[in-house]
Amino acid sequence: MQRTDVKHSLRYFRTATYGVPGFPEFVGVATVNEVQVGYCDSNIQTAKPKQDWMLKLIEKDPNHLEWYSQKCLLSQHVLRTDVNGLKQRLNLTKGPYILQRMDGCEWDDETGEIKGYNQYGYNGEDILALDLKTLTWIAPKPQAVLTKLTWDTMKARLEQYKDFYIYKCPDWLHLYVHHGRSFLQKKERPSVSLLQRTPTSVVTCHATGFYPETADIFWRRDGEEIHEAVEKGDILANNDGTFQMSVELNVSSVQPEDWKRYDCVFEFSGFKDDIIFKLDKSTIRTNWGKGSEGKGTHTRGQQRTTKKNTKINLENTTK
Incomplete structure (x- = not known):
């Protein structure tokens, strides 16, 4: 069945590493509808807009970029502390260690439904996820239960999370979709x-x-x-x-x-x-013989597929 729903997303991907040669100790990426709109890392120590329409928005409101730059610096310290804590609680003695946090919100512009989330992965495995309904953490790994119990007691932080994911994040997402509409709502056939x-x-x-x-x-x-x-x-x-x-x-x-x-x-x-x-x-x-360039069949509307020599790139944003 063809999908007709239109969902928008604002996501933040933060990665803290230890013992990974050639990679910054901290990387932060912001995406809107899976398009990268901002970036920071521990080398540049500031946030950088990645889309022209995002740059124009920030030129109108420099405080917006300042908030992201401060968040970038704060996240470095927080995730580095989390890495050290998880290292001890998970009884890990050898690196490298990679802690990833993905949080943000989604907005369905047909139903108006808002969904927020905050989840962590450690060395490629899911370890913690926030339940916004109960304001408690879910620990799929037994080794992460102690961290869950500790984080569950941080009521003020949990309330801040709830306010951000339910109110502030969706407000910013609406703002970004409005300013980047011409780019974000473009349609390109493959x-x-x-x-x-x-x-x-x-x-x-x-x-x-x-x-x-x-x-x-x-x-x-x-x-x-x-x-x-x-x-x-x-x-x-x-x-x-x-x-x-x-x-x-x-x-x-x-x-x-x-x-x-x-x-x-x-x-x-x-x-x-x-x-x-x-x-x-x-x-x-x-790759083994003379093949065609994939002309294919016509579509149901009697239109032929237009061939574009788009380079196949399997790199994905770090999550």
Whole structure:
């Protein structure tokens, strides 16, 4: 089913490291609708806007940037203290150590629903998450229970969190969406290709260069979506602010005469027509032989996919 909801998000990603060569001890990133709008780290010691429309907003209100710069400095000290505390409580003796915090809010502009969150990860594992309804912490790991119990007693801090995630964060999100509307609400159709490394490899249906991220991609057989022998990847951000995603189909058990029963569908909220690629050897781009450039089939509106040589970039914002 095609997604029609429109959700906006303001997220803050903070990462504190110890014993990671060549990486700042602290990095902070702010995103609006998954687009990076601000950055700071322990080397530059200040916050920097990353979008022209964000820079114009800050020029009108310099205190806004000052708040972020102060928050950047404060977060360095807080997360460094948290790293040392968790090191002891989790009984870790060898590095490197990486503590990540992701917090912020989401706003559904159809329902008006507001959702706030604050969660921590340590060395790649989720360890703590804030329940805003009860104002208590959830500890999925037994080793983090002591930290949870300690943080649960910090009532003033918990109330500050509640005020920020329920009121201030959504207000700022509305402000950012308003000022960046022309950029954030742009719509870019993707380049879609069928890719295969070897004649026996999975066939990957890859879409890149689309915006916003309210999209879906899947394989069908005889017009029905399938999940068997299919593996879908996450939506990833490109350096230019657009997105990419892919879905793989294991064709090892598909008979040659049955290939025509399969197709890949890219659904895009805000566009009437889907982009549809038939599973056809002549449209597959390969590394093992002369392949086509993935012309694909026409969409339901009789429009052909426009090919853009968008560079595939698998780097994602640190979370």
